Amino acid sequence: MSVQVTTQNAIDMNPDLLIGGQWRAGSRQSRIPVVDPATEAQVGSVSDADVADALAAVDAADVASAAWEATPARERCEILRKCFELIVRDAEALAHIISLENGKALKDARGEVAYAAEFFRWFSEEGVRAKGDLGMAPSGKNHILVQYQPIGISLLVTPWNFPAAMATRKIAPALAAGCTCILKPATATPLTAYAVARILAEAGVPDGVVNVITTSTTGPVVSAILKDPRVRKLSFTGSTEVGRTLLREAAGQVINSSMELGGNAPFLVFEDADLDQAIEGAMVAKMRNGGEACTAANRFLVHRDVAEAFTERLVAAMSALTVGPGVEEATDCGALINPDAVLKVQELVDEAKSVGARVRCGGEAAQRTGFYYPPTVLDQMPVTAKMFHEEIFGPVAPVYVFDTEEEAIQLANDTEYGLVAYLYTQDTGRGLRISAKLEAGMVALNRGLVSDPAAPFGGVKQSGLGREGAQHGMLEFMEMKYIATSWGQ
Numbered sequence: 001m002s003v004q005v006t007t008q009n010a011i012d013m014n015p016d017l018l019i020g021g022q023w024r025a026g027s028r029q030s031r032i033p034v035v036d037p038a039t040e041a042q043v044g045s046v047s048d049a050d051v052a053d054a055l056a057a058v059d060a061a062d063v064a065s066a067a068w069e070a071t072p073a074r075e076r077c078e079i080l081r082k083c084f085e086l087i088v089r090d091a092e093a094l095a096h097i098i099s100l101e102n103g104k105a106l107k108d109a110r111g112e113v114a115y116a117a118e119f120f121r122w123f124s125e126e127g128v129r130a131k132g133d134l135g136m137a138p139s140g141k142n143h144i145l146v147q148y149q150p151i152g153i154s155l156l157v158t159p160w161n162f163p164a165a166m167a168t169r170k171i172a173p174a175l176a177a178g179c180t181c182i183l184k185p186a187t188a189t190p191l192t193a194y195a196v197a198r199i200l201a202e203a204g205v206p207d208g209v210v211n212v213i214t215t216s217t218t219g220p221v222v223s224a225i226l227k228d229p230r231v232r233k234l235s236f237t238g239s240t241e242v243g244r245t246l247l248r249e250a251a252g253q254v255i256n257s258s259m260e261l262g263g264n265a266p267f268l269v270f271e272d273a274d275l276d277q278a279i280e281g282a283m284v285a286k287m288r289n290g291g292e293a294c295t296a297a298n299r300f301l302v303h304r305d306v307a308e309a310f311t312e313r314l315v316a317a318m319s320a321l322t323v324g325p326g327v328e329e330a331t332d333c334g335a336l337i338n339p340d341a342v343l344k345v346q347e348l349v350d351e352a353k354s355v356g357a358r359v360r361c362g363g364e365a366a367q368r369t370g371f372y373y374p375p376t377v378l379d380q381m382p383v384t385a386k387m388f389h390e391e392i393f394g395p396v397a398p399v400y401v402f403d404t405e406e407e408a409i410q411l412a413n414d415t416e417y418g419l420v421a422y423l424y425t426q427d428t429g430r431g432l433r434i435s436a437k438l439e440a441g442m443v444a445l446n447r448g449l450v451s452d453p454a455a456p457f458g459g460v461k462q463s464g465l466g467r468e469g470a471q472h473g474m475l476e477f478m479e480m481k482y483i484a485t486s487w488g489q
């Protein structure tokens with residue numbers, strides 16, 4: 001079976017592993033089914049790698065490494081630019097495959113593909129700007145020369161919620177820096193990753209520079225790669241829980257680690273906010289990907305004076321959304337990734353109700369085929385509700401009320417996470433003052449979206465380590481070398 005959406009590129013629905021430029025079956029000879037969350041039907045399958053396959057991928061990345069590092073930056077970056085162009089060419093096919101295996105609405109999937117492609121354009125421009133530093137030692141006796149070099153073989157582990165963008169946000173800077181890599185996409189959404197890899201090969205990325213493996217035994221396979229002394233970088237996007245486990249494993253070989261982990265974003269609406277703007281932003285911050293985003297607004301903190309007006313409008317906007325299969329044009333909110341996700345959201349909503357929350361719309365899982373949960377708004381939320389502290393990862397908007405600026409900041413920061421915070425006020429000075437006090441790696445001031453390949457994306461506290469995008473994203477794949485030298489006065 002193949003999805004033929006554009007004439008240029010048919011997507012392989014049953015790909016094998018990609019190791020050293022070869023498509024090959026995993027040693028286990030078994031396959032992992034890929035399920036469409038909208039229909040619960042199997043739509044494809046991928047090969048199931050074991051530890052031997054994982055180590056073969058490290059071998060391939062190692063073999064390709066010296067030549068890729070030695071390839072002039074301009075040449076590497078022209079290949080990256082070509083990757084951008086080909087992803088744009090195949091955008092429609094990629095968007096369909098994302099909708100099919102992830103469940104998200106096509107409009108979200110199209111947005112994701114455009115975002116995913118941009119990482120290649122951005123890093124094709126950054127890759128030729130690798131620079132160093134030159135200074136003089138205070139003693140005046142020698143120069144201090146600082147050079148950036150590729151860090152080495154990189155293991156990239158990605159989640160299912162942005163199957164294309166989370167991969168390209170890592171692959172593009174790794175390649176721009178001169179590294180080779182092994183991508184381990186989420187088992188639920190592997191078809192997009194293989195489709196992207198096929199496009200990269202067509203763009204001229206040499207064999208072995210990008211290897212892709214999928215596995216049903218993630219723990220042992222990832223561990224084996226991290227134990228291989230040739231692997232020098234781990235770049236992970238996923239849950240904080242798995243991030244902690246991988247940090248412990250990476251400690252074994254002291255592997256440089258970048259972590260993009262979970263979030264619990266506050267969305268602050270002050271009494272002087274433009275409510276039309278705030279609702280528009282709220283719908284983006286909450287409903288991009290049906291709420292399955294690390295950046296999803298998880299706690300609406302609204303000043304008492306505007307709480308009812310804001311909630312009423314939010315209920316109207318959420319109730320107007322069309323829920324359905326992601327691949328249908330009319331759909332605003334697709335299915336969640338699997339039945340466990342629906343169960344988790346339902347449990348969080350039921351628990352909130354049991355401690356006093358009121359359901360303003362939605363609030364009950366749909367009785368239909370597919371893993372659906374309806375857009376839901378809860379108000380009268382007590383901060384003791386479990387969802388105040390946990391990622392909801394679904395289309396549920398809980399509204400909490402505050403009275404003072406200090407209380408708003410205290411509530412916003414009352415979480416172990418610190419990825420992003422949203423803030424609405426028409427007083428820019430106040431907005432900037434509060435932004436400085438919010439414990440988050442990113443603040444959206446009168447905006448519902450922060451993601452931008454040209455900006456440093458990442459969290460503080462238990463939301464992560466390091467940044468992706470901007471100049472910083474490439475430095476995550478580079479090692480600094482200091483050379484002490486004297487060449488006379």
Ligand code: NAD
Pocket residue numbers: 157158159160161162166184185186187218219222223237238239240242243245246259260261262263293294295391419459463464
């Ligand atoms: P997850 O942590 O379950 O899985 C992420 C990846 O890790 C997958 O490839 C998975 O197969 C792998 N994995 C799982 N267990 C592993 C183990 N024991 N050893 C090695 N690898 C393992 O996360 P998910 O459910 O796929 O994604 C949702 C999570 O990702 C949410 O918490 C979300 O906030 C987070 N996320 C963060 C960002 C960010 O940029 N900060 C972006 C997207 C998603």
